[in-house]
Amino acid sequence: MDIVLALKALIMGLVEGFTEFLPISSTGHLILAGSLLEFTGEKVKVFEIAIQAGAMLAVIWEYRARIANVVSGLGSDPKAQRFALNVVVGFLPAAILGLLFNKVITAVLFKPVPVATAFIVGGLIILWVERRARNNPVAVRIQSVDDMTLMDALKVGCAQAFALIPGTSRSGATIIGGMMLGLSRKAATEFSFFLAIPTLLGATFYSLFKQRELLSAADLPMFGVGTLSAFVSAFLCVRWLLRYISSHDFTIFAWYRIVFGIVVIATAHFGLVNWAE
Template sequence: MDIIELFKALVLGIVEGLTEFAPVSSTGHMIIVDDMWLKSEQFLTQYVANTFKVMIQLGSILATVVVFKDRFIDLLGLGGRLNKTTVGPGRLKLSQVIVGLIPAGILGVLFEDYIDEHLFSTETVLIGLVIGAILMIAADRFGPKEPKIQTLDQITYKHAFTIGLVQCFSLWPGFSRSGATISGGVLAGLSHRTAADFTFIMAVPIMFGASAISFYKNLEYFTLDALPFFIVGFISAFVFALISIRFFLKLINRIKLVPFAIYRIVLAGVIALIYFT
């Protein structure tokens, strides 16, 4: 594998790290960058290329674990309780996170092969970008002006399940997991920051699960030649995700979702113009 291919892995990792936690669709950006410029599937099979995209998402997820390490330690009951006053009916529970994962988890298992084979394309991403943007605008428009849920510890099982239902939309590439779940959280009465925090925490187990399934199904495609490509992508996604998570969490309560929705619509228009002309 030459330096050009490693550069492609670096670029895809950066794109993933910068976009995974913004509601703009990291998968959509990777598909667009790869399909229209990098063409990584010219030297990797389709299944290995898709597995690579899952792996660099895993790099971003590990960055989430670092940022929320105290919260995950608390959820797993490993000691080191959070140094903050409990608000509301009690602390966020691991079982509430699991409830939020159930709807998309079931659909993801049932339709994983179909999604991998038929939905990873520029055309489907354009659809997801636009429809996801509409949902985000609706969330800002119809969500409560003064949300009652201001911390993770105020989230109930009903909130978790509602957000989980909306997360199902993110199985469509381009829709954006964070865009869907933050919108669902805002519509359910959470502040934008709390919805974002819960979104990132839910992303960890679901992406670990997706990675494990993908690795198991495509293990035969991993070779020593492809290994540097995976390592470079993973590291770059991890580093840039650390940067983007902290920046996004400081920003989201202030600017909310509409600016990201406008970006998605403009991006979809530019890509459609380039791709179809």
């Protein structure tokens, strides 16, 4: 692996890690970053999905004690059983719809301008939800992920399915969707973290298996660099986000999405940046 390829893999991993758990769309940022770096193609699409495993491992490490308690209590602890079942139920809608519509979504929507449009629409939705939360704070009925029912988990899982549209943001869909359904900001954020484990793991293994003919042993260093950088940056981001939500809302991310989306569309329209598709 030459130094230029290593740097591109490193940058893409950092982009993945720093954006995966923020409501700003990691997939959208990877598509745009790949376009700017001229790092595109079918193998790169597999790479972008595979390095999500690094971000997923960061969540496992951050919540390792909680996850260990759940695993050890699956045989006898009703609380652990309900938590695990909630995560599985929340994972299913995106998994099923992803398997059914992955080809269509990849062919039509994995392009810079549709991604930028999703950025803007998602930002407007976040602004609306945050305004709603300020005006009606009593709407919160679930303070902890342990208080969620199976129906709550299924509804948040359906919200996560909207993230199949590139630029929507998996974490944004689950966090904002959860808040709309009555979860506290902290509960919605933490459940989004836990949903990331099966979602990102499943996407990684499915993509690697499906596109295995494109890959070879020579690709391992590139994938390793991207996964490692995604792990480190995601770990830092998760730690920061947990502190941030204790005293802030997501309005700043909404405006970031809107401004960033407008910039991408404007530069593409006037030919200032050649966003590769």
